[in-house]
Amino acid sequence: MKYLQKLGKALMLPVACLPICGILMGIGYLLCPASMQGGDITGFGPLVGIFLVKAGGALIDNMALLFVIGVGVGMSEDNDGTGGLAALASWLMITTLLSTGFVTTLFPSIADNVDKTLAFDKIANPFIGILAGVIGSTCYNKFKNTKLPDWLSFFSGKRCVAIVAGVVSIVVSVVLLFVWPILFGLLISVGKGIAGMGAIGAGIYAFLNRLLIPTGLHHALNNVFWFDTIGLGDLTHFWAGETSADVNWSLGMYMSGFFPCMMFGIPGAALAMIQCAKDNKKKVAIGLVASAALCAFVCGVTEPFEFGFMFLAPGLYVIYALLYGIFTVITTLLGFRAGFSFSAGATDLLFSASLPAAQKTWLIIPLGIAAFIVFYVVFRFAITKFDLKTPGREDDDDTDETKVTLANNDYTEVAKVILEGVGGKENVTSIDNCITRLRLEIKDYTAVDEKKIKSAGVAGVIRPGKNAVQVVVGTKVQFVADEFKKLCK
Incomplete structure (x- = not known):
């Protein structure tokens, strides 16, 4: 669990890049409907719109690459850029060796299998990005x-790190060469099995869709229900101007349930996270989840919100996916029908409302209010009841450490005293820091002298584990950490 939480923190930096991109795309689609619906793009407004769509898409479409660098640097000791370079080498190795063109060269028979070809078409996904990181x-x-x-x-x-990462990636690629298409094919089979289950099947699909987001395997199910893998194609038929009379299912049922969840449910969950954040971290939580919620509402880009907590609180993410399933069942039974060509945000709802298959779109108001309340109540209860580490609730002291003042501005001397207090550089195995704390991993906890450490003028010493020491320095911690690292070399 601690490893997952560390991974979640490492993902915060790349995730923080995404909300503004989603908002830019939402504004762009409003200014330039042709970028979503097709048609000529003429006039100043539409040209600005398509510019914004492309600008936002530059990062949204390459989200996996952001995760490669973010996890590679964020999970490396000292947050060294060498880890990011090695992660990039790993990503390039895996995605090249598992690209459809190369795989079908090795095994030409794969080209005749639509499911396997589709699996390798989707290999450049966030899961592989995180794996490479x-x-x-x-x-x-x-x-x-x-x-x-x-x-x-x-x-x-450090020069050997990227080389070793490349060798490891070759081995991983060989494993994925056989495992990835099996997993992908299995999920396609699951999709085929639930396709005839009506509203319940739509709910199961929505649940699995969200649950599989971290792995990238949701693409397998999406292709079953949204496109023509087994003759369904809910998305393609909806945007082709058809109605339920033209197909053998209720057109739009595999998309409609996402609208209340993304547009209103996520803002409700975000409000719960903000209110549950510690007082000294509310601003940080607002900056991350509020912008992500706005992004989800406007254009249905949910990854900034989801990757912001899925590894910090995986149990809560399962509940989140379950809520999607429940609301999809309810939405399907009530007859609300809307479609999306990008995602289930306000922009797509506006454009799809005029299509023949759209039904009872006014229900988005009561459904949205219900989703907001339910997501808010469930998230707030789960977070407080089980003390989940959502953004703003990390394991830190309750005091506002950003207001801590270091008593001694001689950073070298402060670092020297702290080093003596933890038993010397031979006793230190890892050095890291957050906004206010020097975080150390040590070999022998009995060698730690807390009084000696405090004599350096720091605000306090915290011992979260047998081999962990956290020194509360304040906002000048980076200067102390830099000197500490120099002394340990």
Whole structure:
């Protein structure tokens, strides 16, 4: 669980880049409907719109690559950029070796299997991005101090990290070459099995769709229900101007349930997270989840919100996915029908409302109010009841450490005293810092002298674990951490 929470924190930086992109795309679609519906793009307003759509899409479409760098650097000790470089090497290796063109060259028979081809078409996804980031950062942490023979000394230390990551990625690619299409095909089979279950099947699909977002395998189910993998194509038939009379299911039932959840449910959940955040971290929580909620409402881009907590509180994410399933069943039974060509935000709702298959779109108001309330109540109850570590609730002291003042401005001297207090550099295995704390991993906890550490003028010492020491320095912690690292070399 601690590893997942560390991964969740590492994802915060790339996730923070996404909300503004989603908002830009939402504004762009409003200014330029042709970018979504097709047709000529003429006039100043539409040209500005398509510009904004492309600008926002530049990061949204390459989200996986952001995760590669974010996790590679964020999970590396010292947040060293070498971990990010190694992660990028891993990403390039995996996505190249598992690209459809190369895989079908190795095994030409795959080209004749639509499901397997589709699986490798979707290999460049956030899951592979996170996996590459983990490989890169792990290789950095394990091999950054590697000593090689003299004739290979040029590749010693950090220079060997990307090389090792590349070798590991080759092995991982071989495993995925056989495992990925099996998982993808299995989910397509599941999709086929629930396609004839009516409203319940739509709910199961929506639940699995959200649940599989972290892995990228939701694409398998999407292709069953939204496109023509098994003859359904809910999305394509909806936007082709058809109605339920033209198909053998209620057209739009596999898209409609997402609208109340994305437009109103996520803002409700975001409000719960903000109110549950610690007082000294509410501004941080607002900056992350409020902007993500606005992004979800405007254009249905939900990843900034979801990746912001799915690894910090995986149990809550399961509940989140379950709520999607429940609301999809209710929406389907009530007869609300809307469709999307991008995602289930206000922009798509506006455009799809004029299509022949759209039904009872006014129900978005009562459904939205219900979704807001239910998501808010469920999230607030779960967060407080089980003390879940959503944004703004990380394991820190209750005092506002941003107001802590370091008693000694000689950072070198402060770092020296702290180092003596933790038993010297031989006792230190890991050095990191957050906004206000120097975070250390140590070998022997009995060698730690808290009084000695406090004599450096710091605000306090926290011992969250047997081999962990956190020194509360305040906002100048980065300067102390830099000097501490120099002393430990």
